[in-house]
């Protein structure tokens with residue numbers, strides 16, 4: 001076996017940061033970048049490298065602040081209703097518009113509304129004015145030499161206006177730190193390339209570059225490199241010439257082809273390899289020619305975190321700025337999470353406002369699940385000293401969204417249905433401020449989520465084998481003391497999904513017993529599972545007779561993917577999932593998919609807007625077009641209690 005790079009004794013985050021930043025400071029690698037002169041109109045978001053003082057005053061002359069007549073105030077003294085004062089144009093008044101310079105000898109402006117015209121170029125006024133009434137005097141806004149913005153200030157639109165008004169055309173700003181991004185990995189292919197098994201679309205560099213730009217840097221994404229030590233060395237050397245900071249993506253871990261740390265060792269100094277965090281553990285921190293060179297782990301979530309924890313502070317420091325923190329809130333954790341002692345874990349969570357408090361629900365913890373970051377409203381740090389967090393414990397959430405966005409988020413938990421995704425999109429189309437976010441844990445999971453106060457809504461399709469009725473008896477049983485409204489989302493066809501052309505000639509549920517057929521099941525508590533078990537009972541089939549009955553997937557799409565990938569011959573699910581994977585579909589039974597809505601949420605403005613969208617023809621049409629749906633009851637109330 002080839003020799004591997006093994007990294008033990010990962011230091012905690014604080015220690016790793018402390019060591020690395022000390023070494024960076026000592027090497028002068030964090031000195032603010034040099035300055036460049038840019039047109040003020042192009043300087044939005046840039047950081048000033050020196051203070052900007054006013055060259056001229058604004059206004060730089062005494063200006064009329066109103067439309068009217070310019071006068072010398074003393075000519076108006078004594079004016080009243082009884083004793084109006086007459087003024088003559090060109091002698092003791094001059095017409096002016098807002099912004100005009102005051103004619104010589106004038107020190108006030110009378111608004112046109114207060115001027116009564118007479119014959120022969122004369123006007124009459126009935127009240128006096130004081131000197132400087134309705135005049136913007138020199139320097140009222142900006143006085144020459146005044147400080148407009150200090151050094152290390154991010155220029156906002158209003159700053160640009162003030163800097164220009166103060167007589168500047170250009171402004172000195174910090175050069176954006178240049179950050180080279182090098183994607184590595186022989187498995188990487190460019191977006192758009194037809195995919196073979198083992199190919200990975202090179203998607204990380206877009207995120208890395210985006211984060212760099214968000215933090216004020218200039219990203220230079222370099223051509224991807226194969227896992228070849230020599231090639232990587234060459235690319236890194238080139239990047240060090242081009243940029244102020246170099247990011248090497250992937251190849252950070254202990255695999256035989258993980259070259260990042262060896263490359264940094266060979267070309268410069270390795271400071272830290274491996275930090276006691278998850279995700280992001282194998283991060284590599286080093287310096288080459290006095291420049292920060294960071295090995296960002298390949299998994300996208302690990303990459304995101306390594307960027308946030310190590311690259312963000314480097315970039316802010318290089319721009320002379322404090323590292324911005326995130327807004328924090330206290331939330332109740334909805335589910336128990338177990339974690340390892342000795343590792344600081346960053347848990348992605350969805351946050352909802354439920355029953356007057358924030359509730360945080362953990363998302364997928366996989367380092368490869370970038371959707372967990374896409375969906376996340378915040379992050380919870382599980383400290384190294386804890387083995388996990390209990391359900392109901394209060395945690396601090398670092399928000400990735402504003403609190404207002406969270407207040408406008410509706411969480412629907414339960415069985416997955418494509419129409420929920422369509423509903424979420426329709427809501428965004430008509431009410432961009434509202435977000436419907438879903439978590440797919442099966443119908444019973446949805447009911448549990450309502451019980452635990454973890455969701456606003458539950459998406460359910462639970463058949464009662466005794467009554468043949470959907471959902472109602474389950475709500476009564478599991479949520480006996482709550483008033484719950486059921487609104488129909490759609491009726492949908494459940495059926496057997498098989499490979500295109502139905503190569504094994506499957507006709508119905510009874511075929512699942514066949515020797516030559518492997519099944520893929522849904523998890524216990526899923527509505528589809530209950531339907532299957534009922535059908536098996538009706539047909540007198542013992543589940544042990546079915547090969548694959550014990551193998552479970554969590555969504556219709558996952559079942560369809562298993563069948564499409566050859567992992568099973570048959571799965572039970574909805575037609576839309578079969579269509580998505582180009583499978584054949586053998587209808588078994590129509591079923592009712594409803595949304596369970598607790599009374600207190602039913603009457604909110606948010607929910608009424610969602611119901612309005614559900615009842616729209618456009619929404620119904622979109623669902624119908626998926627195939628296998630009946631929307632004749634969509635948006636209708638099924639029953640209370």
Ligand SMILES: Nc1nc2c(c(=O)[nH]1)N[C@H]1C(S)=C(S)[C@@H](COP(=O)(O)OP(=O)(O)OC[C@H]3O[C@@H](n4cnc5c(N)ncnc54)[C@H](O)[C@@H]3O)O[C@H]1N2
Pocket residue numbers: 183184185187188200201202203204205249250251252253254255258279280281282296297298299300302367
């Ligand atoms: N034996 C061990 N294996 C691994 C360990 C370990 O401690 N011992 N650590 C795991 C952890 S934790 C992480 S995180 C990853 C880090 O992996 P690398 O940084 O070495 O990266 P790769 O293995 O090359 O890639 C991981 C994964 O990410 C995909 N990838 C890489 N670059 C891109 C890109 N530009 N765009 C999209 N996806 C990318 C790559 O194809 C892999 O699937 O290592 C574990 N292994």
Ligand code: MOO
Pocket residue numbers: 277278279280281282297299302367368
């Ligand atoms: O630490 Mo790795 O970054 O979990 O996947």
